[in-house]
Amino acid sequence: MVAEIVSVGTELLLGQIADTNAQTLGKILPEYGIEHKFRQTVGDNVQRLTDALKLAVSRSDIVFTIGGLGPTADDLTREGIAAALGDELVLDEAISAHLKHLFEVRKMQWLDMQNRQAMRPTCATPIENPNGTAPGLLCQKEGKVVIAMPGPKGEFGPMANGPVRDFLLKHAGGEVIHSRLLRICGLGESTVEDKIRPLLDATNPTVAPYAQVGEVHLRVTAKAPNVDLAEAMIEPVEMRIRSVLDDAVYGSGDTTLEKALIDLLVGRKETVAVAESITGGGVGAQLTAVAGSGDAFIGGVITYQPEMKEKLLGVDSGILSDPERGPVDPQVAEQMAQGVRKLCNSTYGVSLTGNAGPAADQGGKPVGLVYLAVAWDGGVEVQEYRWRGQREDIRRRASQFALTLLRSVVLRRIQ
Amino acid sequence: MVAEIVSVGTELLLGQIADTNAQTLGKILPEYGIEHKFRQTVGDNVQRLTDALKLAVSRSDIVFTIGGLGPTADDLTREGIAAALGDELVLDEAISAHLKHLFEVRKMQWLDMQNRQAMRPTCATPIENPNGTAPGLLCQKEGKVVIAMPGPKGEFGPMANGPVRDFLLKHAGGEVIHSRLLRICGLGESTVEDKIRPLLDATNPTVAPYAQVGEVHLRVTAKAPNVDLAEAMIEPVEMRIRSVLDDAVYGSGDTTLEKALIDLLVGRKETVAVAESITGGGVGAQLTAVAGSGDAFIGGVITYQPEMKEKLLGVDSGILSDPERGPVDPQVAEQMAQGVRKLCNSTYGVSLTGNAGPAADQGGKPVGLVYLAVAWDGGVEVQEYRWRGQREDIRRRASQFALTLLRSVVLRRIQ
DSSP states (O other): OOOEEEEEOOOHHHTSOOOOHHHHHHHHHHHTTOOOEEEEOOSSSSHHHHHHHHHHHHOOOOEEEOOSSSSSTOHHHHHHHHHHHHHHEOOOOOHHHHHHHHHHHTOOOEEEGGGGGEETTEEEEEOTTTTTOOOOOEEEETTTEEEESSSSHHHHHHHIIIHHHHHHHHHHOOOOEEEEEEEESOOOOHHHHTTHHHTOOOSSSEEEEETTTTTEEEEEEESSSSSHHHHHHHHHHHHHHHHHHHHGEEEETTOOOHHHHHHHHHHOOOOOOEEEEETTTHHHHHHHTSSSSSGEEEEEEEEEEEEHHHHHOOOHHHHHHOOOTOOSSHHHHHHHHHHHHHTTTTEEEEEEEEOOSOOOOOOOOTTEEEEEEEEEEEEEEEEEEEOOSSSSHHHHHHHHHHHHHHHHHHHHHHH | EEEEEEEHHHHHHHTTSSHHHHHHHHHHHHHHTTTEEEEEEEEEEEHHHHHHHHHHHHHHHHHEEOOOOOTTTOHHHHHHHHHHHTTTTOOOHHEEEEEEEHHHHOOOOOOGGEEEEEEETTEEEEEOOOTOOOOOEHHHHHHHHEEOOSSHHHHHHOOOIIIIIIHHHHHHOOOOOEEEEEEEEEEEEHHHHTTTTGGGSSSEEEEEEEETTTTEEEEEEEEEEEHHHHHHHHHHHHHHHHHGGGGGGGEEEEOOOHHHHHHHHTTTOOEEEEEEOOOOOOHHHHHHHHHGGTTTTTEEEEEOOOOHHHHHHOHHHHHHHHHTTOOOHHHHHHHHHHHHHHTTSSSEEEEEEOOOOOOOOOOOOOOOOEEEEETTTEEEEEEEEEEEEOOHHHHHHHHHHHHHHHHHHHHHOOO
């Protein structure tokens, strides 16, 4: 079964709101084994809406419209559906009576315009909307199905998750599309693809890579009669990926890198402290976004000015004031990591120093040059990176790679 | 001129991500008087992508594709555009050489697959992408224009706002819809609405309020033959708003609160340091997101563990260990702000301590209880807040309100 969404509303095209309703519905469809191949977005124009719906009905088995069911003259979805299905609109007396009753109860003035919401194609049955005035419409004609839902989130969500799910459960042909996300750090997208190449050609389950900042995500998706069977098909593929990529898979599902790291440290009763320059506190903020991070995160220092690096962390002032070296220097990163570890009495010290731009720094160090370090009892590791991109990207990348470095140091010490 | 967006990516149809890029572009188009009548979303399938592009090219003057420019086999936008325009793909040697150079500099392994990103329709010229590997493509054939842009936000945004705006400025004509955003802190949405009520009924320019976390934004929008005339219509409305809301308007356009604050401090040759507990470094990260923030931001400490508050900032250990008080306490906030100001020798010290949840803390302090403080030469101000919401919301709110408090202290000292 092939589905298509037609989102209606000029405000969507103007970018005044993001189309999160279509996103919500997009997540629901695969759960019922429905293929979702197209989405169209049109403004409040009856001709363009009708054209879009005709196209949708011609190529898809079930079409969802979102929005355009209000009482005003620019709410045209009812007209569009009737035109696309070659049907006509009639006043539904039951809906009209229900609306009048609602207005009475809410002590709102009834305007005849309101009866627009009681119009429906002759082939339609109303879908109850306990959260607003406009009912949804289930239109069935000549084997095609059009389901019209209201746009306000508080009305759309309950309708999509209630009566629409019920309908799909009954009428969608049984197969589910179920997926699991595997999260990878420390390897680039092409390296990951290279390592798992044979899996990329498989058709069920499929494996699809997505590059993220400093991470790669692999989505393993199976089509099966039910979720349990899909899981059973995903399982061996996940095992295969994990055996090839090994430690680089840091988690699955919603597990973030910082969450995986906090869990790893808490499990080992180890702690971490940060010394941040280029990220200005971003790594600390990222780690403490995890509930319960206090069991592993001690705190740290933000040494944005070079003299703070000396004062709070004991970094060698000779390097800092050397015009050839300055604060963006591998040894500065090393001493920062060691210094904060000592200051906070933590198992690990993580440091970041670099130039996020927009201009070369005092020491003439180029934009994008970053040094990261992790210090532990008896050792320190420093990494150098040269990134391109905006200030925000460089800082975000620095945070991700610092956490990745910390994770690799912790794992290495376990082995 | 009629424009159409074709967003490419199975992840969009599956609802894994919201299509915020299309939203961004949707906001840009009206500024150049371009009518945006259709948007299509298709998955990573070359036939459906080609069909969508053929339809788009047949009914719109300018078509934008977003996504599908990566190096992997499911990045098919180049193929789709060539097929839709009846063109063919060639390897662009200059792009290829540039890519190889990038890989060399970044010390990444070159795979021949990467050359997919150097393919382009013969009618295309590349659009520079300083933030990623895939160049954009400007394809012009038989009076039709297709502009292909990469999907990652950090690459898409700068390209849309840079070279694409330049192109639109040159080639689009007609009435513009132009707006200016005024940014307000320290007042709630209903207070702002109440103060400017008469302006909310105006039709050209219109004034529309948007509530943000800890801020209110007012968008003033005018329709006029050109941007200069629109600006001239917006000007008196802005003056009126500023005269009513006074200092609460901290900036306009893209000026963030942190940017306005850094500018204010730099102008006064004053400096700030932060002592963060609940936000874990988030305020420092926010301030240092501003290019040039080093002229006012010294650094600070992340005292996530109570003992760090004593050790690094000299907070009274009696309060910290008092079971009735603990670290979430007004006097702790006060001493943190004073302590970090002294430690970093800055004009101002800002502190944040509180409970972001998910559970009540050791001292039994409820989730959402937050103390903020700002210390200066001869004074300190503490604020108490009790917020509801998720951990993330509470932390974000704490950062915004701390910056708002700092701004009000700085402004008060000027008067």
